[in-house]
Amino acid sequence: MITASRPGTDRHRLYASTTDTYDTDLDIDYVAVERVMNGDLVALTLTEKAMAARLLDARGASIRSIATLLDVDKATVTRWKATGWQVKRPARCGEPRMYRRHVYRGETPCRRCRDAFTAERRNERAAKKQTTTPGRDA
Numbered sequence: 001m002i003t004a005s006r007p008g009t010d011r012h013r014l015y016a017s018t019t020d021t022y023d024t025d026l027d028i029d030y031v032a033v034e035r036v037m038n039g040d041l042v043a044l045t046l047t048e049k050a051m052a053a054r055l056l057d058a059r060g061a062s063i064r065s066i067a068t069l070l071d072v073d074k075a076t077v078t079r080w081k082a083t084g085w086q087v088k089r090p091a092r093c094g095e096p097r098m099y100r101r102h103v104y105r106g107e108t109p110c111r112r113c114r115d116a117f118t119a120e121r122r123n124e125r126a127a128k129k130q131t132t133t134p135g136r137d138a
């Protein structure tokens with residue numbers, strides 16, 4: 001168990017990933033995550049912080065030391081842990097989620113968001129149609 005306030009202060013370097021340096025799907029820079037896990041001051045995205053928190057927790061770091069290292073509230077780390085370390089990446093324009101965010105904020109959705117939302121709806125309708133109506137040769 002790691003008891004130091006900085007989990008990276010023991011002899012062994014902590015690794016975020018031994019195969020990848022970047023996750024394009026989740027937008028995670030493993031090199032940055034690894035540097036923070038080892039005590040370097042690097043700005044991380046929220047998703048990267050949650051990834052670092054999960055890895056540090058798995059290595060026995062306390063919630064307090066994780067929160068200190070990542071500069072987040074202990075309550076935030078506790079919540080991440082309780083929800084299986086899932087952090088929603090902030091929505092970006094061009095995603096259906098962002099279309100809903102625009103509407104929620106009372107903004108006029110931009111073209112990219114409208115297109116993404118329309119495409120999602122079209123796919124949902126097509127999927128629904130496929131499961132509710134039998135095909136011609138069924």
Ligand SMILES: [Zn+2]
Binds near residue numbers: 094113
């Ligand atoms: Zn938009």
